[in-house]
Amino acid sequence: MTHTVRDKQKLLARVRRIRGQVEAVERALEAEAGCEPVMHLLASTRAAMAGLMAEVVEDHVRTHLVDPEAHPGALNDTAADALVSVVRTYLK
Amino acid sequence: MTHTVRDKQKLLARVRRIRGQVEAVERALEAEAGCEPVMHLLASTRAAMAGLMAEVVEDHVRTHLVDPEAHPGALNDTAADALVSVVRTYLK
Amino acid sequence: MTHTVRDKQKLLARVRRIRGQVEAVERALEAEAGCEPVMHLLASTRAAMAGLMAEVVEDHVRTHLVDPEAHPGALNDTAADALVSVVRTYLK
Amino acid sequence: MTHTVRDKQKLLARVRRIRGQVEAVERALEAEAGCEPVMHLLASTRAAMAGLMAEVVEDHVRTHLVDPEAHPGALNDTAADALVSVVRTYLK
Structure with a gap:
């Protein structure tokens, strides 16, 4: 990249930050914290991972599909914007 | 396009085909068919819609991001393949 | 149900409403409307389907897992609320 | 629990195992490994997280919605099975 x-x-x-969230899931499971906190921790970890994936996909679209040099x-910037926006919607 | x-x-x-699936959901709700068949019909409709979206995204990546004329x-075909493969994984 | x-x-x-959205996708494809409007129509259809699925899952959890008579x-209402809230998060 | x-x-x-996968993403970003390996690592991490979430949701449905003592x-075991199966489909 x-x-x-x-x-x-x-x-x-x-x-x-995501690693910290996964470690919190691990601690919650070790402490037998209950399904509910574990489910909520997993849901936020997943959202954070989707955000990271969206960033990486956006970088990929904008910098690797075409060698700008x-x-x-x-x-086509408009087409690239449309793609990134759809991918972000699906990654939420 | x-x-x-x-x-x-x-x-x-x-x-x-997706329209037919949505109509089947509608008939199941009208017939008070029960949550279980409705949930299964919705799950297959969603999978079919994800498949269509993947096709459209792939067309978009391959034909609209760059004007080939x-x-x-x-x-970059390798980068485009990688993108399409990741999008398909997420759309499953 | x-x-x-x-x-x-x-x-x-x-x-x-979802059927109407699918019909709009069909018309857009017939009219060769372009990938971008099709992708956006598909994204809103998918969101509407996720909303319907969340409703049906919630009904199922609240009325079919236990025969209240x-x-x-x-x-356990607290546990059912937690489950419904997690499912809604994942269906977004 | x-x-x-x-x-x-x-x-x-x-x-x-998920923590190990997140650490692999971190190392790939540190080494500037390229978007493609990072996207693939993120996709497998997400699948592993979905699998863990499905396990926790299943435990929750089977052991916490009703106090069996x-x-x-x-x-209703049939209704619980249907719910777990739908959630697993959506978490894939």
Whole structure:
């Protein structure tokens, strides 16, 4: 990925938060915390993972489908926006 | 959509099958058929809709993100395949 | 389903709206309307179907898991609420 | 959760495997491994999380909606099976 350092830090921050959420699920199961808190923790972890996936898919669409140096202007931005918006809807 | 006539017929056949499934849900509700058959009908309708969405997204990725006449060869096919495969996984 | 007449009418209204949405997808495909409107129509149809499924699952949990005449008070309402809330989150 | 020790160990094994998958995503992002491996790692992590959620929901339905000591036989097993099967379909 030819992401800038800033993008990389943003994605890493997201995945580390997700790791923390998975560890909370693990602690809840170890403590026999009950199904309800575990289900709610899993639901938020899943939402956070969907958010990360949406970021990665968006990066992929915007930076890898077309090599902008070899083919400047070839990516149809309107079509790319529509795709990213639909993928985000499905990943919610 | 610059789909061929054959693609169009294939998509239309899919959406008509989905309409038939939705009508079956309607009849089941009218007949007070019980939650279980309704839930199963809804689950298959949803799977059929996910299949149609995957087809449309794939068409969109392969034919609209880059205008192949203006920018021949600009779409990275490997990257497009990876995207379509991930979207299909999420749409299942 | 031992739903009241009112519940039945509400569910039927939902499924008829969904049928209308599927018919709009069909018309858009017939008119070769483009992938973008089709993807957006499919995304809203899917959301409407998820809403209907959530209603049916909720009815099922509240009225069919336990026969309230044979076993009054047996369904743990707090646990049922937690389940319905998690299912709604996943069906969004 | 009044799970047996064996159930608890099974759920803990699942969540630890998921933690390992999230750590693999983190390492891939740190190594700038590319969007494609990251998307595939995220897709398998999501599938594993859906499997864990399905297990927890199933436990919840079978052991918490009705207190089997206070209300023996009150849970309609056929209705519970139908619910669990639909939830599993949606969690795939």
